[in-house]
Amino acid sequence: xxxxxxxxxxxxxxxxxxxxxxxxxxxxxxxxxxxxxxxxxxxxxxxxxxxxxxxxxxxxxxxxxxxxxxxxxxxxxxxxxxxxxxxxxxx
Amino acid sequence: xxxxxxxxxxxxxxxxxxxxxxxxxxxxxxxxxxxxxxxxxxxxxxxxxxxxxxxxxxxxxxxxxxxxxxxxxxxxxxxxxxxxxxxxxxxxxxxxxxxxxxxxxxxxxxxxxxxxxxxxxxxxxxxxxxxxxxxxxxxxxxxxxxxxxxxxxxxxxxx
Numbered sequence: 543x544x545x546x547x548x549x550x551x552x553x554x555x556x557x558x559x560x561x562x563x564x565x566x567x568x569x570x571x572x573x574x575x576x577x578x579x580x581x582x583x584x585x586x587x588x589x590x591x592x593x594x595x596x597x598x599x600x601x602x603x604x605x606x607x608x609x610x611x612x613x614x615x616x617x618x619x620x621x622x623x624x625x626x627x628x629x630x631x632x633x
Numbered sequence: 634x635x636x637x638x639x640x641x642x643x644x645x646x647x648x649x650x651x652x653x654x655x656x657x658x659x660x661x662x663x664x665x666x667x668x669x670x671x672x673x674x675x676x677x678x679x680x681x682x683x684x685x686x687x688x689x690x691x692x693x694x695x696x697x698x699x700x701x702x703x704x705x706x707x708x709x710x711x712x713x714x715x716x717x718x719x720x721x722x723x724x725x726x727x728x729x730x731x732x733x734x735x736x737x738x739x740x741x742x743x744x745x746x747x748x749x750x751x752x753x754x755x756x757x758x759x760x761x762x763x764x765x766x767x768x769x770x771x772x773x774x775x776x777x778x779x780x781x782x783x784x785x786x787x788x789x790x791x792x
Contacts, residue, residue, distance in 0.1 A: 554668070556670070556673060558676065560676055560678075560683045560685075560748050561678070561683050561748055561749070561750075563748060563753065565685075565746075565748065565753060567672075567673045567685070567687075567746075569672040569673070577650055577653050577654065578653070578695055578696065578697060579693060579694050579695030579696060579736075580693065580694050581691075581692070581693040582690070582691070582692045582693070583689075583690070583691045583692075584668075584671055584672050584689070584690045584691075585672065585689040585690075585743065586672045586673065586687035586688070586689070586743055586744065589746050589753060589755060591748070591752070591753040592752070592753070594753075596753060596754070596755050597755075598687055598743060598744045598746075598755050598757075599744065599755070599757050600689070600743050600744075600757075601757040601758075601759050602741070602743070602758070602759055602760040602763055602764060605759070605764050605767065606763060606764070606767045609764070609767035609768055609770065609771045610767055610770065610771075612771050612774070613767075613770045613771045613773075613774035614774075616771070616774035616775055616777065616778040617774050617777065617778075619778055619781075620774075620777045620778040620780075620781035620782070621781070623778075623781045623782050623784075623785045624781050624784070624785065
């Protein structure tokens with residue numbers, strides 16, 4: 543496998559026959575390549591079985607985004623509150 | 634008397650980039666992470682059920698290098714072979730270079746695909762450690778917000 547220069551987003555499929563059922567496993571890969579290095583991020587996306595596409599949810603990532611998003615909001619509000627009092631003190 | 638062509642900085646840079654690409658082409662073989670097999674584990678069957686583990690894979694390699702040299706010729710690109718040999722023997726010129734690289738491969742379980750007689754279903758996997766770290770950060774941020782708001786309130790009351 544040779545990666546071309548630049549950023550690539552590819553969807554990959556792998557078909558397997560298990561317990562008499564044909565299951566297609568879908569994953570998505572982000573490949574970044576430059577003269578200074580290579581980065582590959584690959585994650586599972588879905589399972590296709592019997593015409594049904596079952597998404598693979600990344601619960602940990604969702605919870606992290608919610609928690610860190612809320613943290614950032616609290617930090618921004620806290621900093622804004624401090625800034626306002628400082629402005630009021632000056633005036 | 635024959636003349637010896639010295640490499641220019643551009644030529645040396647082009648050679649360094651070619652070497653970098655050659656190394657990266659070799660590293661591509663390491664990057665099996667880009668294949669679906671890296672994300673979906675081999676199926677395991679037991680008690681009429683087949684289970685496939687799925688995980689997220691993040692792999693990266695970065696490299697860099699540099700080099701340089703010193704030559705005491707008055708002409709930058711051309712000199713006679715006799716002079717060059719003499720200077721080399723006397724240690725009047727030198728060139729050096731170095732390359733460094735680093736990288737990591739990180740995997741995290743995402744979900745488990747269960748296949749049995751009733752069909753196919755996906756059971757998510759929650760990484761409790763990562764979640765608790767995020768919760769701890771959130772709690773810290775909330776305390777920060779409360780402290781700032783109390784200070785702001787006191788400041789307004791004192792006016």
